[in-house]
Amino acid sequence: MLVVDKGKSVGGRLASRSFESAIFDYGAQFMTAREPTFLEQVNTWIAEGTAELWFRGHPGRSENHKRWRGIPNMRELANSLVGSLNINTARQVLKIAVQQDQWKVEFKDGSLMHANNVLLTPPVPQSIEIIDRGDTKLSQNQRRRLQKLTYDPCIAVMAVLEEPSKIPSPGMLVPDHDDIDWISDNMKKGVSKLPSVTIHASSDFSETHFNADRNEVGTKIINLSKSWLGAPVKHFAIHRWRYSKPRCVDAERFMLIQHNPTLMIAGDAFAGPRVEGAFLSGSTAAEALMAHIENY
Numbered sequence: 001m002l003v004v005d006k007g008k009s010v011g012g013r014l015a016s017r018s019f020e021s022a023i024f025d026y027g028a029q030f031m032t033a034r035e036p037t038f039l040e041q042v043n044t045w046i047a048e049g050t051a052e053l054w055f056r057g058h059p060g061r062s063e064n065h066k067r068w069r070g071i072p073n074m075r076e077l078a079n080s081l082v083g084s085l086n087i088n089t090a091r092q093v094l095k096i097a098v099q100q101d102q103w104k105v106e107f108k109d110g111s112l113m114h115a116n117n118v119l120l121t122p123p124v125p126q127s128i129e130i131i132d133r134g135d136t137k138l139s140q141n142q143r144r145r146l147q148k149l150t151y152d153p154c155i156a157v158m159a160v161l162e163e164p165s166k167i168p169s170p171g172m173l174v175p176d177h178d179d180i181d182w183i184s185d186n187m188k189k190g191v192s193k194l195p196s197v198t199i200h201a202s203s204d205f206s207e208t209h210f211n212a213d214r215n216e217v218g219t220k221i222i223n224l225s226k227s228w229l230g231a232p233v234k235h236f237a238i239h240r241w242r243y244s245k246p247r248c249v250d251a252e253r254f255m256l257i258q259h260n261p262t263l264m265i266a267g268d269a270f271a272g273p274r275v276e277g278a279f280l281s282g283s284t285a286a287e288a289l290m291a292h293i294e295n296y
């Protein structure tokens, strides 16, 4: 089995990076576990020191879910799953097409590979592009279901501060503001040694400003957040998530496009717009694929 990812490292939206010597979680900020299967995985991460409880509940909501964070950061959760898997990073799939009862996988760098079974887990619009470029026919029903799975964008600002922010412990804030959804203090969270914050703009703001100049949109988001930060910004960078969270979720945990050669699609749009949804969809699809291979 081979896992291919276009990113420089695994993790996708479980994203963490350094910038100007500070460290940022700039995609998913925490995970919740509503189903026993995922809770088991969270407990494994806790036992191996890769996750810990960050806080409980959510400002403005009545629920009291536990919210865990990755240690030292969110990307580490994905890294810890790599184990002995054969993984190619920085390798982008361009298209897939059936050729002599196998999938011919074509990469952006021009290289080719053949596979009996393919499981696609990019955000659904990107999976559709990969399939369409290879002229694989989706049934009307499959295309209709897949096209319903649209996503909210999110512009994330990573800002290094001159001094610690005034965001209270445990380092998260949900401002009552139309344009700003979330602010994390990466230092209070335990991710960064230097004072730094991650600011997530709202989906409406992100949609309107998605293609705006990086510097202008970053400055705008920082100005909107100034009163909560309480410390001057030294440096900032932005990341544009075109596909941040699915707006709706398919009724099935994954989609079987066809058998022999087999093609499946999975990801958070099939089990919930969260880390847990991605895990449940991916693991259910993988189990179904393994069962099919054994019985074939």
Ligand SMILES: Cc1cc2nc3c(=O)[nH]c(=O)nc-3n(C[C@H](O)[C@H](O)[C@H](O)COP(=O)(O)OP(=O)(O)OC[C@H]3O[C@@H](n4cnc5c(N)ncnc54)[C@H](O)[C@@H]3O)c2cc1C
Residues within 6 Å of the ligand: 004, 005, 006, 007, 010, 011, 012, 013, 014, 026, 027, 028, 029, 030, 031, 032, 091, 092, 093, 094, 121, 122, 123, 126, 130, 154, 156, 200, 241, 243, 244, 245, 266, 267, 268, 269, 272, 273, 274, 275, 276, 277, 278
């Ligand atoms: C800003 C933001 C905040 C969030 N906050 C939270 C939160 O606090 N809690 C929570 O539970 N969830 C949160 N989420 C959602 C959560 O991150 C996702 O639901 C989950 O990580 C999705 O996982 P996935 O595997 O389905 O997709 P992804 O993580 O998007 O993985 C898809 C992978 O496919 C790769 N890929 C794409 N196209 C190609 C290609 N052509 N060739 C090769 N590889 C390709 C990508 O590089 C990526 O690694 C947040 C997401 C964002 C963006």
